[in-house]
Amino acid sequence: MTNQFFKNIKQQAVRFTSLLIVGAVVSACGAPINPQTLEVTRIVEVTKVVSPASINQVKPTPTNSPYANNAIEGELEFGDILKKIKERGKVLCGVTTLAPGFAIKDDKGVWKGHDVDICKALAAAVFGDITKVEIKPAIGINKLRDLHNGEFDVLIRYSTWTVQHTADLEVEYIIVTYYDGQGVIANKSKGFKTLADLKGKPVCVTIFTTAEWNMADKMEELGIEYNPVTFDSPKDAWSAYESGICEAYVNDKSTLATQSAAATKPADHRIMDLTIAKESLGPVVRHGDDQWFDIVKWTYYALWASEEYGVTSKTVDRVWTTSKDPETRRLLGLEGGVAEKLGVDRRWVYNMVKLVGNYQEIWDRNLGPDTPNALPRGLHNLYINGGMQYSPPFRLN
Numbered sequence: 001m002t003n004q005f006f007k008n009i010k011q012q013a014v015r016f017t018s019l020l021i022v023g024a025v026v027s028a029c030g031a032p033i034n035p036q037t038l039e040v041t042r043i044v045e046v047t048k049v050v051s052p053a054s055i056n057q058v059k060p061t062p063t064n065s066p067y068a069n070n071a072i073e074g075e076l077e078f079g080d081i082l083k084k085i086k087e088r089g090k091v092l093c094g095v096t097t098l099a100p101g102f103a104i105k106d107d108k109g110v111w112k113g114h115d116v117d118i119c120k121a122l123a124a125a126v127f128g129d130i131t132k133v134e135i136k137p138a139i140g141i142n143k144l145r146d147l148h149n150g151e152f153d154v155l156i157r158y159s160t161w162t163v164q165h166t167a168d169l170e171v172e173y174i175i176v177t178y179y180d181g182q183g184v185i186a187n188k189s190k191g192f193k194t195l196a197d198l199k200g201k202p203v204c205v206t207i208f209t210t211a212e213w214n215m216a217d218k219m220e221e222l223g224i225e226y227n228p229v230t231f232d233s234p235k236d237a238w239s240a241y242e243s244g245i246c247e248a249y250v251n252d253k254s255t256l257a258t259q260s261a262a263a264t265k266p267a268d269h270r271i272m273d274l275t276i277a278k279e280s281l282g283p284v285v286r287h288g289d290d291q292w293f294d295i296v297k298w299t300y301y302a303l304w305a306s307e308e309y310g311v312t313s314k315t316v317d318r319v320w321t322t323s324k325d326p327e328t329r330r331l332l333g334l335e336g337g338v339a340e341k342l343g344v345d346r347r348w349v350y351n352m353v354k355l356v357g358n359y360q361e362i363w364d365r366n367l368g369p370d371t372p373n374a375l376p377r378g379l380h381n382l383y384i385n386g387g388m389q390y391s392p393p394f395r396l397n
Contacts, residue, residue, distance in 0.1 A: 076288030081153055082295065082343060085126060093119035094138030094152035098234045099258040101366050101373040102157065103135070111135040114366040115156040117356050118283075118299070122154065124352035125299050125344055139233055144171050148286050154296055155284040170287040174297045177282040179379040179388060181275035182214050183253040185260060188270045190247060195224055195274065202227045204237040204246035211250050214277040248272075252279045254375065261372045295342055301391040302349045305331050306358035308382055308391065313357040320350055330394040338394050359389070 085091055095103035095115045103113040116135055123133035138146070138155055147155055148171055157178045184203075186192045195218065205212045207230040219226055229246050231237040238259055241249035249256070253271060260269040283296050306312070309328045311319050316332075323329055330336035333346035340346065356362065367375045381387025 076286055078289060079291045079343070081286070081289045081292035082126070084150075085153055085292075089127075090132045090134050091119065091123050091126060092134050092136055092151070092153045093122065094136050094143060094147065094155040095119065096157075096234075096255075097137040097139065098238065099255045100262045101258045101371060101375070102254070112366070114362060117362045117366065118156050118303075119154075121299055121303060121352040121356045121362075122296065124355045125295060125302075125348040128345060128347065128351040130355045139235075144284065147171055147284060150286075153285070153292070157281045157283065171284050172287045172293055174283045174285060174293060175300060176280045176388075177300055178254065178280075180252045180254050180279035180281050182211055182250065182277045182279050183256050183275060184248050184250050184272045185241075185256045185269055186248040186272065187268050189268070192248065192272060194272075195219065195222060195276075198226050198248055199224050200226065201247040202229050202245065204229050204231065204241040204249045206231055206234045206237050206251070209234075210277070210279065211252070215250050218276045250276070252281070257375055258373050261374075291343055295344060298338075298342060299352065300359075302331065302352065302394075303359040303362065304382060304389045305391040305394060306349065306353050307360045308384065311353055311358060313354055313361060316350055316353045327393060327395075336394060337396055341396060 095111075095113070097103055099113075101113055103111065103115045105111055119133050119135055120130040123130050126132070136152060138152065143152075143155060146152060184192075184195070184198070190197075192198065198219075203215070203226055205215060205228050212228065212230060215228065229237075229240065231240060234251060234255065237246075237251075238249060240246055242263060251259075253275070256271050260266055260271070263269055283300070285293055285296055306316075309325070309331065311328065311331070319328060320332055320334070323332070323334075326335070330338060332350050333339045333348065339348050342348075345351070357365070363377060363380065364370070367373050368377075377387065379388045381389065383390040
């Protein structure tokens with residue numbers, strides 16, 4: 001099996017400029033061989049395949065969270081974060097860098113994507129200026145700890161909502177904004193259709209994540225023995241899968257879709273028609289500052305409500321001057337006092353819609369049918385269109 005594995009690796013060298021063995025590789029039958037690392041440099045981009053964080057044996061026990069029994073001391077009071085943001089002059093916004101369409105730098109080093117636009121909307125809400133934001137990659141298992149310690153003011157659509165994260169690190173999940181599910185991707189040539197097809201196969205997954213634990217739970221439930229190959233970051237896990245170290249890769253379906261769209265050969269990959277577990281994603285802030293919690297939450301509500309009431313970046317000026325609908329006028333800050341209650345300028349919704357667009361504009365620009373990702377909106381539609389996005393009324397009484 002070992003000779004055949006290296007024969008397969010050699011065949012892959014056609015599309016690589018160099019192949020250097022320096023870490024750990026898994027044989028085709030799933031058994032670990034001598035520790036080695038595979039570093040790969042592609043013709044069009046440089047991708048490093050790091051050695052796995054661990055190679056678990058059959059019937060694995062999920063790793064314990066590094067957050068367990070290790071809460072960080074320190075309390076915030078109402079208004080602390082907004083005060084610090086204004087003094088700093090910018091919002092520190094954490095995003096995943098793995099999924100094109102959600103957050104990625106273009107060839108000129110400019111951040112673009114769905115999550116980036118939400119960050120810009122927050123900057124528009126606080127400053128009336130979408131340039132007053134710093135997009136920061138939130139990578140690996142320490143992202144929630146970094147949030148608590150002030151490296152970020154908010155994490156956007158990044159981490160799965162769990163009780164442990166909330167309790168151990170004193171962070172707050174504000175609202176579910178993305179209804180995802182955990183899935184599995186594999187090369188079409190493998191012909192995998194069910195989890196039973198992964199019996200005895202090496203599967204790449206990120207350590208200390210719900211993806212790792214959910215996969216272990218499901219495979220144990222089904223009585224299927226497999227070999228999880230764990231990495232410290234999703235980027236490393238994906239690179240290892242794409243280079244052939246693993247037979248399959250596990251992550252949220254939205255991430256799998258955007259990663260495969262940006263793969264070297266997108267048509268070679270297929271997301272299996274199954275959902276391992278629910279993945280409720282949304283923004284996270286540090287516990288204790290209810291003002292900042294509310295500003296982030298109502299920013300999403302404002303983007304959804306703007307879509308519902310037909311307020312777009314192209315129509316907002318006309319609606320601002322001509323609308324007589326009380327709810328639309330309250331939304332835009334023309335009456336009602338919602339902005340004052342939140343502690344932002346009364347034109348905060350006008351600014352974000354004018355400069356970024358409503359939620360439909362954000363979705364279509366980054367994930368819609370005219371993009372490489374072409375994700376169906378599904379549950380992310382407004383409630384009036386059969387989805388789950390629902391904004392409360394913009395009123396104080």
